[in-house]
Amino acid sequence: PGFFVIAAFIATSMGTSMGTIAAVAPVALGVADQAQIDYALMAGAVMSGALFGDNLSIISDTTIAATRTQGCDMKDKFRENLVFSIPASIITLVLFSLAGQGQADIAAQDIDVLKVIPYLTILVLAVVGLNVFVVLSLGIVLAGATGVFTSEYTVIQMGNDIYTGFTNMQEIFILSMLVGGLAALMQQQGGLTFVSQLIEKLISRFSKANGDASTRAAELGMAAIVAATNTCVANNTVSIVVTGDIAKELAEKHGVTPKRAASVLDIFACIIQGLIPHGAQALLIASVFTISPLTAVSNAWYCMVLALTAVAIVVMRKRT
Secondary structure (H helix, E strand, O other): OHHHHHHHHHHHHHOOHHHHHHHHHHHHHHHHHHHOOOHHHHHHHHHHHHHHHHHHOOOOHHHHHHHHHHOOOHHHHHHHHHHHHHHHHHHHHHHHHHHOOOOOOOOOOOOOHHHHHHHHHHHHHHHHOOOHHHHHHHHHHHHHHHHHHHOOOOHHHHHHHHHHHHHHOHHHHHHHHHHHHHHHHHHHOOHHHHHHHHHHHHHHHHOOOOOHHHHHHHHHHHHHHHHHHHHHHOOHHHHHHHHHHHHHHHHHHHOOOHHHHHHHHHHHHHHHHOOOOOOHHHHHHHHHHOOOHHHHHOOOHHHHHHHHHHHHHHHHOOOO
């Protein structure tokens, strides 16, 4: 449960599940070795926390994609997300606490509050509603300055790390452009219209013409289409971009608020991302723990709990 919380905090601050797994997984592996904790269970805890933050963080790329496609403020989507994420995270924390095993003597370490300031600053400024690019820029400057003044980290090293970061993003940048072009082609050639009409038929079959039933069915339709898309492309941000227009049309037609539509898209994209063994997160953490990706996702309990919680809230929650 401790590593679930640690990963969740870091991922919410940084807005990236991949970066969180890369940073936390090696440490978690060492603790699992010392405490004789099952590798699959520890991998699932880290992956669960990472996807919690990826979904909830205001500066996450999935949040940016969902809010831009649905036309709502990031802080509104964040508050809406809390309705789903808080119950699911509490349940997951209890489950990991009950499943915890093993023990090890670990020496207490001094807490350096200064090194936590960049993370806390990003969280506070993001929740306040400051522009995401300003938040990210301040985070980079604060993190670099903290490293320079508290360790042997230098400004030159910081510049090299920034350059490496840009270089590592080239592939996903090109992929995003290609997928964006593919989505535009699908829209022009009628592919997205076909999918939208199919969902409309399902909504009309399983709901009334108007009212809460229609709204619930539309939200479940959005969840289904983004989940199916993400299963195929194995990238939660790309799946949100591809299905964003369909979701917005459904939201406007059936009275789903933009913040609710953005939240549903982000939640179900991240759920599937944590449950597919061919996803980048599962592949990365499986390589660190030397287990199969299928074993890793089978222990990502937060994604499973969030799926059940989200469906229950969509079906049972009253609309105002």
